[in-house]
Amino acid sequence: MQIRPALLLLALAAAVQAENAAPSPQTTAPAEQQATSAAPLQALRASLHAIPDEPSASLERAEQYQEQGKHLLAAKTLLTLAEQDNAEAAIRLGGMLQSGEHIVQDLAAAKALYLQAAQQGAAGAEALWGELDDPDTFDDHERIEAQAAAGDATAQRELGEQYRKGSNIAQDMTKARDLLQQAAKQGEREAAFTLGVLAFNDNQLDSARDYFQQAAAWHALGRTEERREDYPAAIAAYEKGIAAGDDASRTARAAHYLADGMAAQARSETDKAEENYRQARTLLEQAHGFRRDLLLAQTYREGLGVEKNTDEAIRLLQELADYARAPYAQSVLYGYGADPALREAMWQLSGLETQRGDAQAALQWMARAAGHGQPQAQYYLAQRYHINGEQPDAVASLYWREKAAENGYAPAAETLYLLYRDGREGYPQDAEKAKYYKALSTTASRYHLPADWFGILRGKPQHVGGGVL
Structure with missing residues (x-):
């Protein structure tokens, strides 16, 4: 469902005029529309609860966030302004929600924002609201359905996406x-x-490979080949992506070079290690994005082809971790799964701050990583609550141990098995729970860095809605 650019521009211009002019008569929207418009905005506010509030919210700040690709932070800023009766912010946020670009589409909230702006005197907003309120003029489902039935490939894809997402139609x-x-x-x-x-x-990897080849989606193809454990084929796919100018393929190939360099260094093959590090560095200098920054931070942390620089590693990781809350909010609300690369940045920061001797900062990053589902952070946070000086917190310790075990961290499962088996440290003796955690410990991972670091960057493709592949 596309928003009409011309109509949106007119509405924005009207909103600016409304901000600088005397109050004008409010639109006469149906009473039931006014009564129900608050609910979608309340739901939108709740959906963005994990996004930090912007203390100095402004339209300029929202634009900066959008230019930086931080679209959820932009949305939270615009929502804050809209709640302060800023009509232009309401229209801009409504446009984002209506188009569904970079943020989950929410037509009900878009409609409510347009109505709010219209009630504040921005005449163009009333037109936008009217289009969303009139299915005959805006809902193009029937048109797309007819075109799809006639064999139009684009319409078939659009209609298929509507059925997949459940957009204005039952999923x-x-x-x-x-x-x-x-x-x-x-x-x-x-x-x-x-x-x-x-x-x-x-997990239909042969079919996935065929479709990704047809789509010329080289990075996704490379990840599929890695899942199939065909690493030469994965590297070949990344090389095709690099030739096509794909940043994600550059980063994934750089991760391979770094891993190969570390392996060569462990074998004392210094020249080979340095060549791999040089190749990785060249690709990282050409790439952009948070995965690139995550790898770059690792090179500074470990001194992989560069001089070790803990401060630079921390700077890069802090920028990543501060941004992690935005995609995490969508993952909680829409089931996309928090991006492991971002939560890993938080865990790495905890370790680096420990090395620098800042225990408070280390604990803060550990807690954030644990809250975002990082299993090692959850386990060590449980240990801290267990010790915690003279005031151990058994409830918090149990909570984080169980979280770490459920997320596949073997030491947590093994610890819980022993505690429930023997009834130690205040845990009741419970044969059933001991049996459960014993079984869980046999399938869990021991998950150690730095090897897993590169696995994260070369991991599986995310769900389509997550926006990362």
Whole structure:
């Protein structure tokens, strides 16, 4: 569902005039619309609860966030301004929510924001609200459905996406796949890409590989080949991505070079190690994005081809960790899964601050990493609560131990097994729980860095909605 750019620009211009002019008569929206418009905005506020509030909210600040790619921070800033009766902010945020670009589409909230701006005298906002309120003029589902039935590949893909997301229609994955497959057979690359991700998430790796090849999605193809443990094929895919100018492929290939360099260094093959580090550095200098910064921080932390620089590693990681709350908020609300690379930055910061001797900062980063699902952080946070000087907190310690065990960290599962088996340290003797954690410990991971660091950067593709592949 697309927003009309011209109409949006007119509404924004009207909003600016409304801000600088005397109050004008409010629009006469139906009473039931006014009564129910608050609920979507309350839900939107709740959905952005994990995003930090902007103490100096302004339209300029929101624009800066958008230019930096921090779209959820921009949305939170615009929402704060809209709640302060800023009509322009309401229209801008409504446009983001209506288009569904860089943020989950929410037509109800967009409509409520347009109505709010219209009631403040921005006439263009009333037109935007009216279009959303009138299914005959804006809801194009029937048109797309007719075009898809006539064999239009783009319409088949759009309709398939509507069924997949449940946008203005009941979600139906069977219909979604069927329509996406029809589009892909006609060469629709975006449809092939979506099918590839769906197949990957179902562990149908051969199908995922075929779809990603059709879509020329080289980075996703490389990750699929790594899941299949065909590393030469993965590297070949990343090389194709690099040739096509893909940043994600540059970063993934750099991770391989760094891992190979570390292996060569461990074998005392100094020249080979330095060549791998040089290749990695060249790719990282050409790349952008938080995964690139995460790898770059690791090079400074470990001294991989560069002089060790803990302060620079911390600076890079702090920027990443501060931004981690934005995608994490979407992961909580929409089930995308918090990005492991971002929560790993927090865990690494905890270790680096410990090395610098700042125990308070180390604990803060450990707690944030634990809250974002990092299993090692959860385990060590449990240990701190268990010791905690003269005031141990048994409830908090148990909570974080169980979280770490459920997230697949073997030491946590093994500890819980022993505690429940023997009834030690205030834990009741419980044969059933001991049996459960014993079984869990056999399938859990020991998850040690730095080897896992590179695995994170070369890990599985995220769900389509998550925006990262």
